[in-house]
Amino acid sequence: MQSTPATTTTKYPDKPITVIVPFSAGGGLDLTARSLEKLAPKYLGQPLIVVNKPGGAGAIGWGELAGASPDGYTVGITGIDMLLLPLYGSAKYDYPTALTPIAQVAASPMxxxxxxxxxxxxxxxxxxxxxxxxxxxxxxxxxxxxxxxxxxxxxxxxxxxxxxxxxxxxxxxxxxxxxxxxxxxxxxxxxxxxxxxxxxxxxxxxxxxxxxxxxxxxxxxxxxxxxxxxxxLTNWYGVAVPKEMPVQVKNKLSEGFKAIITDPEFVKSMSNVGLKVEYLGPQESQTKWLADSQKLTKTLQDTGVLEKIKSQRK
Missing domain, CATH: 3.40.190.10 (Periplasmic binding protein-like II)
Known part of the structure; x- marks a missing residue:
């Protein structure tokens, strides 16, 4: 280990970063997290620690992410389900406003x-x-x-x-x-x-x-x-963080994840598990969240699923 010169501020990140996967091991979000984990030390300077928090169709894990300290040491893997839960009134948070996207990693049909x-x-x-x-x-x-x-x-x-x-x-x-x-x-x-x-x-x-x-x-x-x-309808996987994150920390994460996602080794590792890398930056991801949210709302209403789910939950 090379020693780094002491600075007045703590260098971010100076410890491992937890990445919350709100579903059990083996699904698309989990495999995305494990692919990111392999290259994290190279581009973020610290390892990613993958933590699976299944339950509530994702609500438990995403709820924990939304309520986490925005210090850059807790990030989470997102998927299209994240846009659905608040529409059902089954989430403690409105994820699209409680979270900030760092990157879209991949997109995949079902x-x-x-x-x-x-x-x-x-x-x-x-x-x-x-x-x-x-x-x-x-x-x-x-x-x-x-x-x-x-x-x-x-x-x-x-x-x-x-x-x-x-x-x-x-x-x-x-x-x-x-x-x-x-x-x-x-x-x-x-x-x-x-x-x-x-x-x-x-x-x-x-x-x-x-x-x-x-x-x-x-x-x-x-x-x-x-x-x-x-x-x-196509699913996608991304990385998001709690809303109030300091700009410099958010920028460091955005740059780090962009470097990981665009690395040929990462693209190959995702391809091996059948996922196509489709990188989007923070702003483009935010735009996509909005567009997909509108499409899903319409689909839910047209199919009668929204009524069905609300009556099932009563």
């Missing part, structure tokens, strides 16, 4: 996955089955009001089918339930099911993005749009 031993080869097969057997299909997701739950409701409405919703405490658990045959379908992160597709345990029937996924394993999977269904 995929509709079923067990490969099931008879449905296409989305059409699944829809026909659901119409013949209403209410028989169970749909697993990471919590009431979570992004995958919203996609499940959108799919049910777009296809005019009835699906039973089964909430779990996170994406990892929902995927395990799908693999175990406890639920028949789930909207999951493509990177989470990629290995299961390769080894033949999972079949993917549709993608929620505007375009197909470029990854060779998933490239043959058509979008919902191609199959005539309006289920088009």
């Amino acid at each position: 995929v509709l996955a079923v067990q490969a031993n099931k008879p449905w080869q296409t989305l059409d097969d699944l829809i026909k089955y659901a119409k013949k057997n209403p209410g028989e299909l169970k749909f697993g997701h990471g919590g009431v009001g979570s992004f995958p739950h919203l996609l499940g409701e959108m799919f049910g409405q777009a296809a005019s089918i009835t699906i039973e919703q089964v909430p779990f405490s996170g994406a990892g658990e929902a995927t395990a339930a799908l693999l175990g045959g406890h639920v028949q379908l789930s909207f999951v992160n493509p990177m989470v099911v990629k290995e299961h597709m390769k080894n033949g345990t999972v079949r993917v029937l549709a993608v929620t993005g505007e375009q197909r996924i470029s990854d060779p394993v998933l490239a043959q999977v058509p979008t919902f749009k191609e199959q005539g269904l309006d289920v088009i």
Whole structure:
């Protein structure tokens, strides 16, 4: 270790930085945090300590982040669910105003996955089955009001089918339930099911993005749009901090994370888990939060999900 000359102010950061992941290990937010962790010492000068705080569809972890000291030693991984929770009135904070984005790291559509031993080869097969057997299909997701739950409701409405919703405490658990045959379908992160597709345990029937996924394993999977269904929404992952952070600390974090995210080694590490790096700076991220918030509000109202969730919570 080289000794640094003493300065009158403490050099930031001078200790490890905690990064809160508001879901269990193995999901998209968790894998993003673990990829960032690898390069943090190089660009931030300190390690990142990943802490998983699952529960409440993300509300527990994001609530802790919003209430943390804005000293730069607590950051959190964000996803599109963060915009949804305040709309349900289920969050202690309005995250888009209680948090400040540092960067968008990546963007990813979700995929509709079923067990490969099931008879449905296409989305059409699944829809026909659901119409013949209403209410028989169970749909697993990471919590009431979570992004995958919203996609499940959108799919049910777009296809005019009835699906039973089964909430779990996170994406990892929902995927395990799908693999175990406890639920028949789930909207999951493509990177989470990629290995299961390769080894033949999972079949993917549709993608929620505007375009197909470029990854060779998933490239043959058509979008919902191609199959005539309006289920088009993309998840994203970012880094955010509590609102009142001093400008110099925020700038140091913004620069550090930008350097990590644009490093070819990081891009490759994300690509290995099926995630496409799409860096946005603090200002562009803020603009995106706003635009997506409006789109989600409209979707929630149009699908009747908002009413459903509010009545479920009573």
